[in-house]
Amino acid sequence: MKLLIRLAAAIVLLCGGLPAAAQDWPSVPVPADAAGYWVTEHMLYNGLNMRASRFEIAQPLAKVEAFYRDAWGARMARTPWRNKTILGRAEGRHYITVELTPAGNATRGQIGVMEIPREAPRTPPGSGFPMPSQTKVSEDIVYLDTPQRTRTLNMENAFSPLQNAQFYSRTMKARGYVPERGSTPCTAASDQCISFYSRHDAKLMLSFKRVASGSNLVAVQSR
Structure with missing residues (x-):
């Protein structure tokens, strides 16, 4: 999940300049028969609004990737990372990432939806929390x-x-x-x-x- 969050956060910061509405989340398709659950319906990650969920399905990664390519078409970005595949797509004021990991004959998916902020957060991570110097x-x-x-x-x-x-x-x-x-x-x-x-x-x-x-x-x- 950390890799997905960091990638999405980096892309969102590069896409700054659009208005944001954290309550207006886009829906994200998942393959039929996938078993899923929420990680969090709303969190702040380094000052950015985000939600995250996971799913698992008894299908090979290539088939799950094909599902998203059919659903998202040419607007889908694909980033291989070690044994994972990260799919991404901008939708309105949000950026969606789907991290796919093979698990034998099944695939595990992690979905992150992050709103694109008008500007970078004004307070740096860790603000207000005590910490030793140079932390x-x-x-x-x-x-x-x-x-x-x-x-x-x-x-x-x-x-x-x-x-x-x-x-x-x-x-x-x-x-x-x-x-x-x-x-x-x-x-x-x-x-x-x-x-x-x-x-x-x-x-x-x-x-x-x-x-x-x-x-x-x-x-x-x-x-």
Whole structure:
């Protein structure tokens, strides 16, 4: 799903200049007999409105691709990626991507619909969320179709898991959060640490995983 979202986001930003209406989603065809479900009916991905769903069908990838070529015709774009095929099409104020992955004699599909914004988001990913200096945010996702507003951030910096855990311990306590049960101890030798915090109006999970360049950070906050 990350590949589909990133590709769609890049295309949408290149297609800027059109008006947007997030509630007016286009319908996306799926092959007959496909079993599908929603991932999210509305989310913000790095500030862009999007919805996502998945399906699976007992047909080879080539046949599923032919279905979309028949449905979309020459306006369909095709991008091969490793063992996947990504199909795309602009429709009005939206851009649609369908990521197809072979699964034996079946095919798995991931559908993303992203509105084309009038302009690029004015606030960068990660805005308003505390983070150590020089931290880079690759993904900032807010789910808008859940009872609680859930925000997920994927980040990376040059610090160790312990240094990140210590930063958030100080920072979140100063913001009124208290540590919760389930957190894992973090030492200088730890390759991965997980911290849980809560406040009267929010819950927060933080994961710090050592990588070659420092740490990968994942934050999940619900309000």
